[in-house]
Structures are given as structure tokens and as C-alpha cells.
Amino acid sequence: xxxxxxxxxxxxxxxxxxxxxxxxxxxxxxxxxxxxxxxxxxxxxxxxxxxxxxxxxxxxxxxxxxxxxxxxxxxxxxxxxxxxxxxxxxxxxxxxxxxxxxxxxxxxxxxxxxxxxxxxxxxxxxxxxxxxxxxxxxxxxxxxxxxxxxxxxxxxxxxxxxxxxxxxxxxxxxxxxxxxxxxxxxxxxxxxxxxxxxxxxxxxxxxxxxxxxxxxxxxxxxxxxxxxxxxxxxxxxxxxxxxxxxxxxxxxxxxxxxxxxxxxxxxxxxxxxxxxxxxxxxxxxxxxxxxxxxxxxxxxxxxxxxxxxxxxxxxxxxxxxxxxxxxxxxxxxxxxxxxxxxxxxxxxxxxxxxxxxxxxxxxxxxxxxxxxxxxxxxxxxxxxxxxxxxxxxxxxxxxxxxxxxxxxxxxxxxxxxxxx
Numbered sequence: 433x434x435x436x437x438x439x440x441x442x443x444x445x446x447x448x449x450x451x452x453x454x455x456x457x458x459x460x461x462x463x464x465x466x467x468x469x470x471x472x473x474x475x476x477x478x479x480x481x482x483x484x485x486x487x488x489x490x491x492x493x494x495x496x497x498x499x500x501x502x503x504x505x506x507x508x509x510x511x512x513x514x515x516x517x518x519x520x521x522x523x524x525x526x527x528x529x530x531x532x533x534x535x536x537x538x539x540x541x542x543x544x545x546x547x548x549x550x551x552x553x554x555x556x557x558x559x560x561x562x563x564x565x566x567x568x569x570x571x572x573x574x575x576x577x578x579x580x581x582x583x584x585x586x587x588x589x590x591x592x593x594x595x596x597x598x599x600x601x602x603x604x605x606x607x608x609x610x611x612x613x614x615x616x617x618x619x620x621x622x623x624x625x626x627x628x629x630x631x632x633x634x635x636x637x638x639x640x641x642x643x644x645x646x647x648x649x650x651x652x653x654x655x656x657x658x659x660x661x662x663x664x665x666x667x668x669x670x671x672x673x674x675x676x677x678x679x680x681x682x683x684x685x686x687x688x689x690x691x692x693x694x695x696x697x698x699x700x701x702x703x704x705x706x707x708x709x710x711x712x713x714x715x716x717x718x719x720x721x722x723x724x725x726x727x728x729x730x731x732x733x734x735x736x737x738x739x740x741x742x743x744x745x746x747x748x749x750x751x752x753x754x755x756x757x758x759x760x761x762x763x764x765x766x767x768x769x770x771x772x773x774x775x776x777x778x779x780x781x782x783x784x785x786x787x788x789x790x791x792x793x794x795x796x797x798x799x800x801x802x803x804x805x806x807x808x809x810x811x812x813x814x815x816x817x818x819x820x821x822x823x824x825x826x827x828x829x830x831x832x833x834x835x836x837x838x839x840x841x842x843x844x845x846x847x848x849x850x851x852x
Contacts, residue, residue, distance in 0.1 A: 434539075436552065442466030445499055448485075449492045449516050450506030451476035454530045458504045458540070459485055472496055473507065492516060497523055502538075506530040533557050542566035546573040546610075549580060575606045576613025581633060582668070589616070589663040591690050593683045595676040595702015596624040598712075600788040603703045604628060608672075611700060616667040619658060621681075622649075623674035623814060652682055656689035663695040674814075676704040680730050680757055704728075706755045709787030709816040713794045714826040722821050723752025731759035731817075735769040748773035753820035760813040764803040770819070775799060780823035785815040796823060 446462050448455050451473030459480055462469050469485040472492050481487055488496075492512055496519075497503055503520045505513035505527060513529050520527035521537065529536035534557070541552035542562040551569050555561040572578045592611045597603035604625055612618065612628060617637045620629065629638055639658065642649020650658070655671075662669045677683030677699060690697040706728040710717055717726040727747055733740040747754055748770045759766055760783075771777045777800030785793045797805040799819055 434554075438550070438552075439465075439502070441501065444468060444501040445470060446502045446504070447472065447497055447500045448504045448506060449473065449496070449512065450504070450508075450530070451480060452506070452508065453477060455504070455506040456480040456483075458506055458528075458530070459483055461540075461543075462504075467502075470496075470500075494519065497525055500525055503527040504530065544570035544573060546570065546580075548582075549573060574610055576610040578613075580610065581614050581616075581636075585616075585666040587666055588696070589665065589667040589669060591659050591663050591669045591671060591686070591695055591697040592700060593671045593677040593686055593697065594673065594700040595678075595681070595683075595704075596621075596628070596672050596674050597703040598675060598705040598708040598788045599625065599786065601625045601627045603708065603788060605700060605702065608700045608702070611668075611670050611698070612672070614668050615670040617662045617669045618672055619655060619669065620672045621674055624672040625674070629672075652685060656686055659686060660689055660693040660695055663690070663697075664693070673702065674705070676702040679704045679706060679728070705787065705814075705816055706757060709784050710755065710782075710818050710822075712788045712792065713782065713784045714829045715782060715784075715818055715823055716825060717753045717755060717818070717820075717822060719822050719825060722825075725751045726753035726755060726820070727751040728755045728757065729759075731756040731762055731766045734762055734765045736765070744769045745773050748775040751820075753818065753822050756817040756819070758813070759817045760806070760811060760815050763806055763817065767799055767803045770799060775819070777801075779819055780821060781817065781819045782823045782826065783811050783815050783817050785811060785813075787816060794826070796826065 441462065444467055446467040446469050448459050448469060448471045451471060455471065455473065456477050456479055459469050459471060463483060471480060471485050472488045474489060474491055476487055476489060503516055503525055505516035507513055510531055513531050517527045517529050517535065526538045528538045528540055533539060539554060541554045544551045544566045553562045553566045553569065555565060573580060594608040594611055596608065612632065615636055617639065618629065619639045619641050620626065621641050641655055659669055659671060671686060673681045673683065675681060683699065687697055687699065707717055718724055729742055729747065735742065735744050756766065777798060779799040781797050781799045781802040783795045783802065783806050795805060795809055795811060
């Protein structure tokens, strides 16, 4: 039976006897812990010599462990390692033998670190088994599959602007999942992947930011204030959005609000629906020999509206592929504007509803007919509209790219209708 213990080695002398690859690994870990490392070996690996360590290029001798707090015997000579261990025993210094765990007074575990969490793993003298366990634990920590949420509140919290991806919860990033697992408060958009919220601790405060058309919801100013106030109260706040927080998601406004308030924040990019949804419908937005560019446009305003800032002239005659978000309500006006300004009415067009989910539906038409066809089919947002020759590739690929299966209650993000 052993006694696990964490050591604070900052500013403390540690002696590593040996100059090979094992000694290099030990020295790097000791330096990361803040130790003052003294390496003793006749021959030293160049990478080891390049570290911020003290090097004595000679054989180990009596007295080398003076004033050391810890020793590592990492030579290829068992006799030298035994001598180091014996001297350490006499001086009451803990010593790790790299060659013989059974003869060692201390061991180095396989270590998984993630932020403030450190997990050390031993496995009955089986280092490969310990490494495999360490890898599994590290992955579970990274994706938030373990109970990583801090239970002690700090004086100042933080805000994470997390992109939830295009709809399928499986497309949420590992970093996003980890921050959700740590959150005290989650402020979720209507189009965020709601299924991931079911696994949160029961006492996590989930706030629906709304943004649904013609419904009560928080204004952007109210959301900004909420994020700042909760973080100042010492809480970890996640602002969960659909798609990417900086692609028509007003994440920049929320980040600026944090900056002005002096609140720490982090941005976690999300898989934007602008490229992910067409891809899952078998439509690449670029394709060699067809087009090398594409444009992503927010089409929530009528092109004739005084507040519309989109350069429809440039879009009609420019990029090979147009990806229109928030476009369903204004599809007739947008299609007419593109045709009027020079885009051929026979240009292939597609409308993809509920993209990346099991409810995905795709309507293929032409720019001149897409608005009428969408209305006849009862197309509703959220949806992504693609205009360009790349739409023909959907048929060439033979069939729709299968959508990932998610629970039916999930609310996907393809189109930010009402978010502007």
C-alpha cells in the first residue's frame, strides 16, 4: 500500500542522474513544476542540455544529493541507480528509480492534466496499463464527461461564448462540451443544440435567451448585462449559440461588453451552418473546376429596405456560390434582386431545412423558381439557401449525405431568423 501525494517543487532542488531520453522526460516534467533541476551524467542528450537545467557532465558521486528535495535515478546502469537510491535513503530524500520500480521508494505516475485538474494514475507496476488509463481519463476530462464543474465559487467568474454547431449535438466541439460541464449558468439561444443541456447538473441555471420571431425574448443589451452581472458574481457563464458565435451571432457585441466590464471571456468557435449544412446535403460550397469562392450573406432584410447593407450587385456578378442565411422570409425579394442584377435565373438553387439532423429536408430548384417552390413545399426556417453550380453535385454524388441521428426534440441551427 502506497501513499499518494502531490509535491510543490517550485524553487526546490531536484537531482536527475542520467542524461538519456528517460532523464529528458523527467527533467521536462520537473521544470514544468517549477523545480530547480540539476542533471548529472557523463553524456547528455542534446535536447536535455538545451533545457534550463544545471548540467554536470561527469559520473555520479557521493555528495551530489546534498540539499536536494527529490532525486531521480535514470541511468542505464543498475549499479549507479542503486547507489543513488541508497544515498537518498541515507539522506532521507525521496528517490525514483526508472529501472526498477520494486526497488524504488517513489514512483512517477501517468499524469493527465486539464486546466486546474490533475489526475495521477498508477496500475500495479504496469506502466502501459497506466498510460492507457491516463489517455482515457484525459479525453473524458477534455469533453466534460466527468464531473469537472468547480464547487467553490471564485471572486470573479468568466464568460465563454460557445458556438454550438449546425444542429447535430455531435458537432459541438470538445472544448464547448467541457465548458458546458463546468458552467454555473447557461444562456442559450433558440437555435442552440438544446439536447446537450439535459446532461448538466440539476442546479445549473439555464436561461432561455429566446430570439424567436414574434415572441418574448431578451434584448441583446439585456443579454450583455446578464453575462457581465453573473460573471461578476463569481459564476462561470456559457453563452450557447447555434453555429459559430461570430457568424451573424452577435458574439462580437457580447465580447466587447465583457471587455468594457473587465470580465474574462473566451470564444469557442463553432461549426458554422453556412458550410456544414450544405455539406451534409451533398453540396460542397467550393469544388475544383466549378468555383473557388463563396460568399455567406445574411438575407433577413428586403434588398430594398433602407437598412440593407448587402452589395447585391457584387453578389449577383461575383462569387461562384452564394450561401444565404436567414433568407426564407425574404427569399422572393432576394431571388428577384439577384436575377435583376445579373445572376442567371436558371442557376441551380437549394433550400436545406433542419440540416445535419435526422429531420433534414432538401429542396432543389433554380434561382428563378426557388421562392415559389419553397412556398409550395411549405418550407420554414431554420434553413440555408445555396445558389450556384455546386448544387448540381448533389445529384452527381448519387444520394443525400446521411444526416446524423439525434433525438427529435433537438432544435437545430442553420438559419438565425429573428436574431438580427
